[in-house]
Amino acid sequence: MSVILEVVCPRLLGPAAMVAAAIIVKGYSDVGDGFSAGVVVALAVALRYVTLGAERAERSLPVLRHAPVLAVAGLLLVLAIGFFPVAFGEPPLTHFPRAGEPVVEIGALELTTAVALDVGIFLLVAGALVETIHQIARLVEERRA
Template identity: 60%
Template sequence: MTILTESVARLLLAPSLMVAAAILVKGYADVGDGFSAAVIVSLAVALQYLALGSARAEEELPLLRHAPRVAIAGILIALASGFFPLLFGRAIFSHEPGPGESVVHIGRLELITPVAFDVGVFLLVAGALISLIHHLAQPPEETEEEDG
């Protein structure tokens, strides 16, 4: 690739991650949108693979090799946030804390169970898509045919 392509890809990585974080925290409504944020991150990673090549992208972004573990952690977090209320005899995906209860805040973000679910969806989708991108970017292995 050209120097211009590599430079643009590098310059777009950080803003893409910031936009994804903003969408994760505040999606279409008050709760975030983990799926869209994960797609944005995956597209930024795909751009790195296209601009830098497979070997260089993985060298410069060493966290990419942990994508399958991230996907597994994401599905566990999403399932836990959905089914955790069953332990207390409540309906699946019941929001915690309930109406009128005190909510923990980080800045303007309220830490409620839908936020945990969105983070789980984000990790699941990002991990799965980055794993797919990684496998698609690898050159095909040459198989030796044995004469029998």
């Protein structure tokens, strides 16, 4: 493995996370959504796994061990936001604030439940794909061993 790869790849995770955050924030008004953001993060993690190997990648970033938890949390968030309106007698997936009502804005980010749904999708996709990547990295290492 070349030195450049060893040095550069692990440091790509930060920028990748930034890109993912930007994709989510801008997602509702520009290209991209929670899914693509999740895949971006997962790809950055995959690069770590490829360069460092599963063992070192996980030791340097213990969050990776909890990828399944992340995925389940994302799924629960998506389901909760989807079926939360049912409790108020609205059809599922009614988003708040309603059409035409004012929205709280933080910079480019507009706080609506649809964005929260996107965050849930992001968590689910990132967690699920990192888990897949982890399993496959282990598979490759078993063979090497």
